[in-house]
Amino acid sequence: MYNLTHFDEIAGPGHGIEAINPGMVARIRAQAADLDRYQIAARLADAVTNAADAAHSRSWEESQFGDASPDAIVDQEYHEELASAWSLVAIEHQLISPETIMAHHASLH
Numbered sequence: 492m493y494n495l496t497h498f499d500e501i502a503g504p505g506h507g508i509e510a511i512n513p514g515m516v517a518r519i520r521a522q523a524a525d526l527d528r529y530q531i532a533a534r535l536a537d538a539v540t541n542a543a544d545a546a547h548s549r550s551w552e553e554s555q556f557g558d559a560s561p562d563a564i565v566d567q568e569y570h571e572e573l574a575s576a577w578s579l580v581a582i583e584h585q586l587i588s589p590e591t592i593m594a595h596h597a598s599l600h
Contacts, residue, residue: 508575519576523584531584535577542567542574 509516523531545567552559559567581587 508572508579512572512576515572516576516579519573519580520583523580528584528586531577531581532586535574535581535586538570538574538577542570545570 522534526534545563549559549563549567552563578587
């Protein structure tokens with residue numbers, strides 16, 4: 492699986508979530524079609540929170556055991572892709588823009 496190293500890779504043509512996991516993007520778009528902007532924002536917030544939790548779990552396992560378990564690795568990759576897909580949908584629904592993400596990029600780390 493591909494790990495994102497920078498937020499600007501989310502929308503990149505070679506590394507974008509649409510190229511990595513088009514099925515997930517299609518599923519998220521179908522869900523978002525029935526949601527209003529507040530519900531989409533809430534789903535995005537949940538996805539980002541879950542991705543951060545999974546990344547912290549993986550990091551903790553790596554620090555404690557020298558390597559993360561396969562479950563922790565898969566969880567982190569899945570939640571990272573899910574957050575990327577919801578970010579893409581939020582951009583498509585004009586809830587956020589790539590410029591907004593990059594303006595706050597330093598505060599994300």
